Amino acid sequence: MAFRKLLTGWAVASTACVLSVAHAASLSDPATAASAQASASSSLSVAHANAQGDASRTAGTPLVSGPLGSANVPRIALDDAYLPVVHADMNEQIIHIPVAGDPSVTLETTVYRPDGPGPFPMVVFNHGKIPGDPRMQPRSDPMSFAREFVSRGYVVVAPNRQGFAGSGGTYQQDGCDVASNGLGQAADVATTVDYMAKQPYVDANHIVVAGTSHGGLATMAYGTEAAHGVRALINFSGGLRQDACTGWQNNLTEAFGDYGAKARVASLWLYGDNDSVWTSDLVTRMFAAFHTAQVGEAQSGAGAKLVDFGSYKNDAHRLVGDRDGVQVWWPKVEAFLAGQGMPTAQEYRVATQAAPHASGYASIESVSAVPFLDQAGRDGYRNFLKQYPSRAFAVSDSGAWSWAEGGDNPMAVAVANCQKHSSDPCRLYAVNGNVVWSNDTATAQNDNADDGHAVAADDADNSHALASR
Template sequence: MRFPRITFSLILATTLTAHAADDNGPPLRHDLNEQVLMLPAKPGLFGFDLETTLFKPDGPGPFPLAVINHGKKAGEAFRQERQRYPLMAQEFLKRGYIVALPMRRGFSRSGGKYVVEGCNLTQFARDQADDVTKVIELLRARPDVDGSRILVIGQSLGGYVTLAQAERNVAGVRAVLNFVGGIYWPDNQYCDLQTARNESFTNLGSDAKVDSLWFYGENDAYTPAETAARLYERYQAAGGRAEFVRFDAPKNAAHGLFGTREGFDKIWWPKAEPFLKAHGLPTAVINPQYIGPPAPKASGYARSPRNFYVLPPADEGCKTEYRKFVDDNVAPRAFAFSADGACGWAANSDDPSFYALKSCKSVAKQPCQLYLVDDVVVWPIAGIAPSDTSTAKQPKPAPES
């Protein structure tokens, strides 16, 4: 499960088809050679393609392959946007990897249907891993991919799927990383979540063939470290080979730290680096040119994000949401206000500035402008002149899981 908080205030050259970016999403990162492929996961009349984002280093390769598996937001899978993790892609490009991010069946523009097999979570995870295996097989046939050095990573639901991937003898897969992996539903009258998870982790451990490294946060709202530690014990007792890392994180942030600078620098890369080295996977920076966008520059409007008394004139609901947003989210994050007092925000997403503005514009009648980017107030001192906000639209939260 990947949980972008976006709130509305709201070349196998034959069959691997390249597509433009989704018109509703952020622009492609051409500096990271980003492209979108439709990979034929299942041929034939009832077959389907998998929408797959590819980030590629300059040059012919062959490059080791890193496959990153996405999580799931609340709601219909087909409504979920294409997952990109650009910061993580950038870090692996620096280390010489080609990076693939497949949207599994039923997600985004991928074909097929997302189905949970009742309480049989093991079979569900294996079905999802079928898609990952197919993508690996297709990409391994490319001349620019080194099929002998493959790393599989997953966050949230994607982390759970990587454990099903670890059951398989897929040529070239040397290790998997599981970041807060699990499956979660708040209410289900038909089966007990904890019992189903226990059985699933035991089953996945009993046939594990690839070593894994697990990361779980103490305050994770979906799979807390204490719960995960018990699942880890079951996995190991059944025969799975894994290492377990517990970490602390700011309030509500543990589940989404995988794709953040703080998560990479302070939490998981220091542990992952020696693990990957031990499994014959590269870790040294050889392409330092792959860097992110320039850091935001403070405008001088406010000395810190917590100068709440100088917020632009806005609906009181937006001001309340801004205060909560600052408390609950870490960078990357962004918050926008409109001239008529509406607002929009995004955190734990691929491009929070893009999505914060998009969410704001969806409800505002006048122009929107970024107020906060990461930890920097960027609202211009002149600003846009907000009008009377008595009729401004209230925040309309997007569903999360």
């Protein structure tokens, strides 16, 4: 099965944006000073790639000649506070992309973008597949991933493929044929790229396609017939696990081999050692099958690189959905994209919700200090204390509670889930390693660590990322 080929001949659009900062001692000669004021030089130049992907100016190259052009000017480090700010929602828009051949079927798609008319480079992010009915899967909303790319001037597009979330159509399993499954999913990726590349705010000549888990498989399948403006593929822990199929590991490995033989675009593969879905041996086999087939077919410009980023928290498979994971994957992605002629410099600052300051109400280890909780709630708080540092615990006056760990915003998740069980407002009690609760009366009277209850790091409930009552 092959998905339909995309139309070629898109108009190439690109913009050039140069940020210049200069610093020099005062000039005593008025004529020289006037010349210096009229001719800006730069100790730091940041430029978009042009339509061919070549940098229009290298860092440290003067923009024009003048008295500062050859001066020994110290480089000024720019803090992101000086960058233009994009609202926290990143101009989020939910659109419905019609499927070619049947416009009555649409793909529910979330679009994030910087401020302004563009055109901007684009990255398409392909979601994974959770167990159960795909229609019950939440709308793809990769906030941590999107924030990193929007801050670098990209439009981020997150489609839900057919049969998932609010999209029309049905999910096609294709039995145990993994290669066909991936190509079928890639058809929706192609539909998305084709549609979005025609939007006036998208630079159709600078496109990246990325995906996680099942979306990583779809991404690599799409690479067999990628549109001409697609310069890079990013595969986060990609594949499709089919435990009901005998020899599913071999089926998956062979599928990647098929894709490698037809690959047209350079790809970066990121997998971790403690992935709950793929063993390290299987990852090695999948990549070897792809790379060997690719080399055998001598696909021009379509290199592939595998990055083993080691262990991540309790499951490497959650990397790209976690805000904490950005510091792991972005440096590798940044170097890869730069090599493909894609921009990587930060151009915007995306507003984010800051964690509340420590209130001094109690020690975070003090279970008895948490107000309004019954015994089940205190057990829940003990479990909260075992989680990774990106965590939040919320409670209401009526005793409802919830904690969340990881993801993009555990504070919002904890409060929202607590609120589902309470008619009273839920408030944050603890965030990360601090108690942030406060009232206008006094600090907690009992500040003992845990009322004698030990906190076991290997408790069975420690694997949960969300709990509430």
